[in-house]
Amino acid sequence: MICKIxxxxxxxxxxxYANDIKAKSARVIGSNGVLLVSNRTIADSFEAQLRIPDSGGRVHHLSKPVKHISIAFSPKDTGRFPDNEEGDRFMEQIAREWMQEMGIDPDNxxxxxxxxxxxxxxxxHLVFNRIANDGSVISDKFERRRNEEACKRIKKWHGLTFGKSNSREINLDRLHRYDAVRLEIRDIVLSAIDRAGTWxxxxxxxxxxxxTLHLCADKNTGRIRGLA
Structure with a gap:
């Protein structure tokens, strides 16, 4: 199981794209809070929620309110997901478990x-709105690290195949030099995160x-917004 965000x-x-019946033979196996009449009504439902205020009356304007998660399973696990209602329900269950492990309430x-x-x-494919049903914003801080841990837990619970996603198991000779360096940096950073106790x-x-680590600050406010 691998989830890409x-x-x-x-x-x-x-x-x-997610509900492309013609090209992808897609079918919706789970949903919440959207009108499933057509792709247009689904998108309109998402868009309408962007205008819902939170408990303090504030309407949040996010530059990227859409989250798209592609959830792929090993070919070795094909038998766990038959092309029937049982297979659909298991896949839906895992997608909802992923949301919960990421701190996202599927019912909200x-x-x-x-x-x-x-x-x-x-x-x-999971598509969700970062504006929750109560108008609050669903955080995406450190989502990639949290995603890796969530996938590990879910695979362990259900006995799903652990694929060779670790970059140390990838044949770097087959990658472009830029990709190889990027994977090497990723390994170093993840290792440092696990070992470090302070910034x-x-x-x-x-x-x-x-x-080299750089703090990225907002040009107008001077507030730290991230790392590079």
Whole structure:
């Protein structure tokens, strides 16, 4: 099981992709808070929720309110996801478990889960709204690290195949040099995160491996917004 996360600006295009019946043989196997009459009504439902205020009366304007998660399973687990209602329910269950493990309440979140049949391995696409049903914002801080841990836990619970997603198991000779370096940096950073207890220790570990850490500040407010 591997989950890839993407942030998007517009709901319409990704809904059309996720629920592409003609090209992907897609079918919606789970949803919450959207009108499933057509792709247009699904997208409109998502868009309408962006205008819902939170408990303090504030309407949040996010530059990328759309989250698209592609959830792929090993071909070895194909038998766990038969092309029937039982297989659909198990895949939906895992997608909802992933949301919960990421700190997202499925019952307070607009989403659709669409299963595709255009590849040999079982897979589905989860699209959800970062504006929750109560108007609050669903955080995406440190989502990639949290995603890795969530996938590990879910695979362990259900006895799903652990694929060779670790970059140390990838044949770097087959990658372009840029991709190989990027994977090497990723390994170093993840290792430093696990070992460091403070920001200084994290910075020192990166520098020891030739990686420089920069704080990214907002030009107008001077507030720290992230790391590079």
């Amino acid at each position: 993407k942030s998007r600006v517009d709901f319409s295009g990704i809904v059309n 979140t607009q989403y659709i889960i669409a299963r595709h049949f255009d590849k040999d391995h079982p897979h589905c 200084k220790e994290f910075d020192d570990l990166l520098r020891a491996n030739g990686i």
